Amino acid sequence: MxxxxxxxxxxxxxxxxxxxxxxxxxxxxxxxxxxxxxxxxxxxxxxxxxxxxxxxxxxxxxxxxxxxxxxxxxxxxxxxxxxxxxxxxxxxxxxxxxxxxxxxxxxxxxxxxxxxxxxxxxxxxxxxxxxxxxxxxxxxxxxxxxxxxxxxxxxxxxxxxxxxxxxxxxxxxxxxxxxxxxxxxxxxxxxxxxxxxxxxxxxxxxxxxxxxxxxxxxxxxxxxxxxxxxxxxxxxxxxxxxxxxxxxxxxxxxxxxxxxxxxxxxxxxxxxxxxxxxxxxxxxxxxxxxxxxxxxxxxxxxxxxxxxxxxxxxxKGWMGRADQTTKVRGMFVHPGQVAEVVKRFPAALKARLVVQGEMANDSMALHVETQAAGQGEAELKAQIAEAIRDITKLRSDVLLVAPGTLANDGKVIEDARSYQ
Missing domain, CATH: 3.40.50.12780 (ANL, N-terminal domain)
Incomplete structure (x- = not known):
């Protein structure tokens, strides 16, 4: 063999x-x-x-x-x-x-x-x-x-x-x-x-x-x-x-x-x-x-x-689909838009947009890996939130997390909404 x-x-x-x-x-x-x-x-x-x-x-x-x-x-x-x-x-x-x-x-x-x-x-x-x-x-x-x-x-x-x-x-x-x-x-x-x-x-x-x-x-x-x-x-x-x-x-x-x-x-x-x-x-x-x-x-x-x-x-073989485009409050959000947000901030290493709630009553939160914690954190979060709104035309919460926190599964957008 x-x-x-x-x-x-x-x-x-x-x-x-x-x-x-x-x-x-x-x-x-x-x-x-x-x-x-x-x-x-x-x-x-x-x-x-x-x-x-x-x-x-x-x-x-x-x-x-x-x-x-x-x-x-x-x-x-x-x-x-x-x-x-x-x-x-x-x-x-x-x-x-x-x-x-x-x-x-x-x-x-x-x-x-x-x-x-x-x-x-x-x-x-x-x-x-x-x-x-x-x-x-x-x-x-x-x-x-x-x-x-x-x-x-x-x-x-x-x-x-x-x-x-x-x-x-x-x-x-x-x-x-x-x-x-x-x-x-x-x-x-x-x-x-x-x-x-x-x-x-x-x-x-x-x-x-x-x-x-x-x-x-x-x-x-x-x-x-x-x-x-x-x-x-x-x-x-x-x-x-x-x-x-x-x-x-x-x-x-x-x-x-x-x-x-x-x-x-x-x-x-x-x-x-x-x-x-x-x-x-x-x-x-x-x-x-x-x-x-x-x-x-x-x-x-x-x-x-x-x-x-x-x-x-x-x-590793096939591990799922990369096109994670999803619709939030009537607007399409693409992985490329998340990448564009990350590129605007040198302190942002990696990000995942999590969409939660129920359809028609959903919310977004961008989880961003960064080493820039502590002083200046609030300002960075505000700037990232502004960039998200500029790029996607939607409001989003921003959570700053330590490097290595986000799962290594290729997901840039995670749709965690309830469809029941």
């Missing part, structure tokens, strides 16, 4: 970082030239200057809702369905187009293992020459194609099971004897339970790669007890593979084809290692060159190397 897909996984971290940063200026220049959305977003940027993580962090974050808005506007104007983010067009270089809720349309390029899923499939224990039962959807969303193309790159044969038809899934598994399953963890559980109900043994299904939903340890252990070693990966329809689990089961290893940043929600500012924030991805995919793409998902960087010998960064 510790066999690596290739030598990239065990590179010295400094070698990997140098290679990623060396590729960055070329990718940004490519995006500026071939993807109109980035030609616009990065028009003031000299690509040759982006040679460090600090320089990358100064570029704007393109969040998923902005991608959707730009796609909708572009389609309404009769232009590209991809909103100017794709560097390829219909034809031989784009064999498929997929749709995610929104709808957001994603291109699939013609290169082998376009979504880079072979790495995750190999880490889950699959080998060349095996049959994989793929239960991800093959229509509208790209999940089925993502996994199939990765399996083919690994040298595996695929049964395109898709979703539903549980009894037929059991029959196919019993007769074809696949080495394992790929799909959502909940559907694998349904299949295992259905097989038991039917009295059908599935002795060949000993491993699985799951994704698309939460995979709690309790469900993992339930599968292990039934002879299936299941591992998870984190991927999106925009980026492809972002990170994958290994036999060490200590976080998820970042894929070799992306640059990962963790930023404070509502901003583009990287947070210290270990702090929870929004995952921002820069993809080195030339066909769909997303630069600082905000996934809207929360995670954190884990310190130290993986026991399997893989040397890339590790993340």
């Amino acid at each position: 510790n066999t690596h897909l290739d030598a990239l996984e065990t590179r010295a971290p400094a070698e990997r970082e140098a290679a990623l940063l060396a590729a960055l200026p070329t990718q940004i220049a490519h995006a500026q030239k071939n993807a109109p959305a980035f030609a616009d977003a990065l028009k003031a940027i000299n690509a040759s200057d982006i040679t460090s993580r600090a320089a990358l962090a100064a570029l704007p974050v393109v969040r998923k809702y902005e991608l959707l808005e730009r796609q909708k506007a572009s389609r309404a104007a009769g232009h590209s369905v991809f909103g100017g983010f794709s560097a390829i067009a219909y034809g031989k270089n784009m064999p498929r187009v997929f749709s995610s809720p929104g709808p957001i349309y994603e291109p699939e390029g013609a290169r082998a293992d376009y979504w880079r899923m072979a790495r995750a499939i190999a880490a889950a224990g699959f080998k060349s020459g095996e049959l994989i039962h793929n239960c991800f959807s093959y229509h509208f969303t790209p999940a089925g194609s993502m996994m199939e193309s990765g399996a083919h790159a690994l040298g595996c044969t695929v049964f395109p099971g898709g979703i539903g038809q549980t009894e037929q899934q059991v029959q196919a598994m019993a007769e074809l004897q696949p080495a394992g399953y790929i799909g959502t963890p909940s559907f694998l559980k349904i299949i295992i339970e259905k097989a038991a109900e039917m009295g059908v043994a599935l002795p060949s299904v000993k491993k699985a790669l799951v994704s698309g939903e939460a995979f709690p340890p309790s469900l993992r252990d339930w599968m292990t007890e039934r002879g299936v070693n299941a591992y998870q990966c984190y991927a999106t329809a925009d980026v492809g593979l972002i990170a994958y689990e290994t036999s060490a089961r200590q976080g998820l290893i970042v894929d070799e084809g992306v640059i990962v940043e963790i930023v404070r929600p509502g901003t583009g500012d990287p947070v210290p290692e270990g702090e929870v924030g929004e995952l921002v991805i820069t993809s080195l995919n030339p066909d769909y060159p997303l630069i600082r793409f905000g996934t809207g998902d929360l995670s954190a960087i884990l310190s130290g190397p993986c026991p399997t010998g893989r040397t890339n960064q590790r993340i």
Whole structure:
């Protein structure tokens, strides 16, 4: 299970970082030239200057809702369905187009293992020459194609099971004897339970790669007890593979084809290692060159190397959603507004806006971590309260707390109201 897909996984971290940063200026220049959305977003940027993580962090974050808005506007104007983010067009270089809720349309390029899923499939224990039962959807969303193309790159044969038809899934598994399953963890559980109900043994299904939903340890252990070693990966329809689990089961290893940043929600500012924030991805995919793409998902960087010998960064996995926008007394309040308040005060280290009470009778309190306690505290609180009103047009209480008081969970806005 510790066999690596290739030598990239065990590179010295400094070698990997140098290679990623060396590729960055070329990718940004490519995006500026071939993807109109980035030609616009990065028009003031000299690509040759982006040679460090600090320089990358100064570029704007393109969040998923902005991608959707730009796609909708572009389609309404009769232009590209991809909103100017794709560097390829219909034809031989784009064999498929997929749709995610929104709808957001994603291109699939013609290169082998376009979504880079072979790495995750190999880490889950699959080998060349095996049959994989793929239960991800093959229509509208790209999940089925993502996994199939990765399996083919690994040298595996695929049964395109898709979703539903549980009894037929059991029959196919019993007769074809696949080495394992790929799909959502909940559907694998349904299949295992259905097989038991039917009295059908599935002795060949000993491993699985799951994704698309939460995979709690309790469900993992339930599968292990039934002879299936299941591992998870984190991927999106925009980026492809972002990170994958290994036999060490200590976080998820970042894929070799992306640059990962963790930023404070509502901003583009990287947070210290270990702090929870929004995952921002820069993809080195030339066909769909997303630069600082905000996934809207929360995670954190884990310190130290993986026991399997893989040397890339590790993340904790999916930890919730970063878009915590909420409505207070008829006004939307965004994480970016909280960040703007914090930036006005050097003494403010971190903040969380807590909304309490009941709908239509709610109140806000901004909890601010600061070392500036004691003398001058009342003045600072008054100034912060004024800034909140200036930025959000709403009144808020201000509570000053010691550094390290706020939970490390990525929340910038906490909706603690009663909805009963």
